[in-house]
Amino acid sequence: MSFRPARLRAALIGLALATVVTGCAGTDPEAAPGSSSSGSASSSASSAASSAPATSATPAAPAGQRIEVTVTGGQASGDTGRVPVPVGEHVVLVVTSDAPDELHVHGYDLGADLVPGTPATIEFDATIPGVFEVELHDAGTQLLSLQVG
Amino acid sequence: MIVLAHGVGSRTDLPIPIGFALYGAGAAILVSFAVLVLFWRTPRLGGSGSGRPLPGGVQRLLDGAPFRRGLQAAALAVAALVVAVALWGPADTDRNLAPWVLYVTFWAGLVPLSLLVGPVARLANPLRLLHRGLRGLVPRAPGVARLPALGLWPAAASLLVFVWLELVYPGRAEPVTVAVFLIGYAVVQVGLALWFGEDWFAQGDGFEAYSTLIARLSPWGRRDDGRLVLRNPLANAIATPPSPGLAPLVVVLLGSTAFDGLSRTVFWQTGPGAANDTLSGTLGLLAMVAIVAVLYALGTRLSGRMAGQDPAVQPARYAATVIPIALGYTVAHYFSLLALDGQTTWILISNPFGIDGVDLFGTYGNRVDLTAVSSDAIALVQVGAIIVGHVIGVTLAHERALLSARRARASDQLPLVVVMVLFTLGGLGLLFGF
Numbered sequence: 001m002s003f004r005p006a007r008l009r010a011a012l013i014g015l016a017l018a019t020v021v022t023g024c025a026g027t028d029p030e031a032a033p034g035s036s037s038s039g040s041a042s043s044s045a046s047s048a049a050s051s052a053p054a055t056s057a058t059p060a061a062p063a064g065q066r067i068e069v070t071v072t073g074g075q076a077s078g079d080t081g082r083v084p085v086p087v088g089e090h091v092v093l094v095v096t097s098d099a100p101d102e103l104h105v106h107g108y109d110l111g112a113d114l115v116p117g118t119p120a121t122i123e124f125d126a127t128i129p130g131v132f133e134v135e136l137h138d139a140g141t142q143l144l145s146l147q148v149g
Numbered sequence: 150m151i152v153l154a155h156g157v158g159s160r161t162d163l164p165i166p167i168g169f170a171l172y173g174a175g176a177a178i179l180v181s182f183a184v185l186v187l188f189w190r191t192p193r194l195g196g197s198g199s200g201r202p203l204p205g206g207v208q209r210l211l212d213g214a215p216f217r218r219g220l221q222a223a224a225l226a227v228a229a230l231v232v233a234v235a236l237w238g239p240a241d242t243d244r245n246l247a248p249w250v251l252y253v254t255f256w257a258g259l260v261p262l263s264l265l266v267g268p269v270a271r272l273a274n275p276l277r278l279l280h281r282g283l284r285g286l287v288p289r290a291p292g293v294a295r296l297p298a299l300g301l302w303p304a305a306a307s308l309l310v311f312v313w314l315e316l317v318y319p320g321r322a323e324p325v326t327v328a329v330f331l332i333g334y335a336v337v338q339v340g341l342a343l344w345f346g347e348d349w350f351a352q353g354d355g356f357e358a359y360s361t362l363i364a365r366l367s368p369w370g371r372r373d374d375g376r377l378v379l380r381n382p383l384a385n386a387i388a389t390p391p392s393p394g395l396a397p398l399v400v401v402l403l404g405s406t407a408f409d410g411l412s413r414t415v416f417w418q419t420g421p422g423a424a425n426d427t428l429s430g431t432l433g434l435l436a437m438v439a440i441v442a443v444l445y446a447l448g449t450r451l452s453g454r455m456a457g458q459d460p461a462v463q464p465a466r467y468a469a470t471v472i473p474i475a476l477g478y479t480v481a482h483y484f485s486l487l488a489l490d491g492q493t494t495w496i497l498i499s500n501p502f503g504i505d506g507v508d509l510f511g512t513y514g515n516r517v518d519l520t521a522v523s524s525d526a527i528a529l530v531q532v533g534a535i536i537v538g539h540v541i542g543v544t545l546a547h548e549r550a551l552l553s554a555r556r557a558r559a560s561d562q563l564p565l566v567v568v569m570v571l572f573t574l575g576g577l578g579l580l581f582g583f
Contacts, residue, residue, distance in 0.1 A: 131413075
């Protein structure tokens with residue numbers, strides 16, 4: 001009687017390992033070429049009218065709300081934590097990191113490449129209410145939560 | 150790869166307006182005492198023998214093997230597809246169907262589905278079909294005699310494992326995690342069903358037990374004589390048998406949803422959960438379940454002691470009355486996820502394996518419309534669900550007290566009602582976000 005659960009557990013662990021291994025082998029080659037942001041960017045044109053995000057680096061004259069974060073050694077400082085923004089406000093998000101990574105604003109699905117030491121800017125109108133995380137895509141570090149509403 | 154509250158998701162809800170929180174809290178307290186003082190003094194709801202039977206032909210179809218096997222086969226095919234997509238589909242969570250199907254469409258969608266059409270996860274449980282195919286291997290289930298004593302404890306444990314995965318485990322949104330979980334869950338559940346017999350699924354499969362529990366608040370029930378009936382959902386709920394483990398199952402649901410709410414608050418994110426790791430999440434989840442368990446046990450036992458009844462039987466006796474409160478929490482926390490991020494499933498289903506040029510249903514180019522439901526509507530649903538759940542819970546508790554003692558004094562029910570008010574104020578507090 002005590003054999004059965006033990007064998008079951010061993011089989012389970014084996015199965016789990018096998019699926020992890022095959023899963024990695026199957027997915028790794030695909031991970032390289034197409035990241036999520038490129039995939040969704042190509043499809044954004046069809047419904048851009050709803051949220052009208054603008055990723056361009058052209059600084060608008062009326063500033064809107066400026067949010068600045070600096071990442072040093074994996075630690076975020078500056079406008080971190082919960083950052084409230086009124087709906088419809090123009091947001092200028094400036095992030096400077098000491099390591100290469102990819103900046104990602106969830107929900108709005110905006111991104112920018114981070115080059116060490118060079119500030120990266122994402123500008124958009126905060127038209128979608130809710131709480132959205134801003135994070136470093138590769139490191140998984142959460143920089144701030146944007147509370148739009 | 151970001152991990153937010155509840156498995157996957159691109160957004161979380163705004164804190165509810167302070168006015169909503171205050172009105173909701175006031176209404177909950179007022180209704181609670183009005184029920185105690187003003188409402189009926191003899192049992193009013195039909196019992197487990199009540200209900201309007203469905204036509205015999207309909208019952209034969211619904212209870213028939215072809216119908217159930219068909220549903221189970223369809224569910225098995227969908228599950229197999231989801232596992233295949235998790236293993237061989239796009240590596241990125243944003244483009245992989247599997248996490249969205251598991252955490253949003255299935256887990257959150259099970260709630261409205263069970264509420265409308267009854268215990269679907271039981272009828273369509275694909276594991277029952279797998280077990281049926283394999284049970285020739287174990288001709289006589291060795292543990293079948295021990296199963297009744299376990300009650301719903303295994304289901305509570307199985308759900309606790311799932312909510313831990315959903316709310317705590319850092320890699321929860323990875324497609325590979327979903328595949329490993331689904332395969333592992335199927336193997337463990339079918340294995341245990343071979344040991345304990347087919348009835349294991351009703352008591353040990355967390356999803357089936359969850360669906361059955363929610364279906365207790367649907368209009369579909371089964372009368373004592375086996376007839377399928379349509380009846381008042383409140384009568385359906387009060388007829389829930391007080392199985393051992395029912396209270397733990399409800400407590401796990403309520404506690405885990407409370408932790409989901411807690412983990413989104415600024416208080417948690419900058420305080421106890423600032424580390425945002427497995428340890429703090431696990432402790433937070435267990436702490437919330439423990440707080441709910443202790444409050445519930447205290448309230449029911451104290452009420453029982455005041456009424457001169459055996460305190461030990463009270464937690465199981467009143468467990469069904471907490472189902473609406475747990476359901477209210479669940480709706481409050483998962484409504485926006487299902488309505489907004491749930492759109493992702495219907496986009497990705499057009500091209501599950503991410504092959505260039507494939508667009509089966511013409512939805513692959515769509516984007517999730519996060520403004521489909523306004524934040525005011527979300528807040529209204531959240532507060533409404535908590536308050537309606539509370540009102541039904543208090544009503545059921547009152548009825549249950551009258552059923553267990555015809556001359557039940559209103560004051561005897563006070564401890565349990567106070568605990569229910571605490572659950573509801575806690576729920577509103579979590580939505581308000583501290």
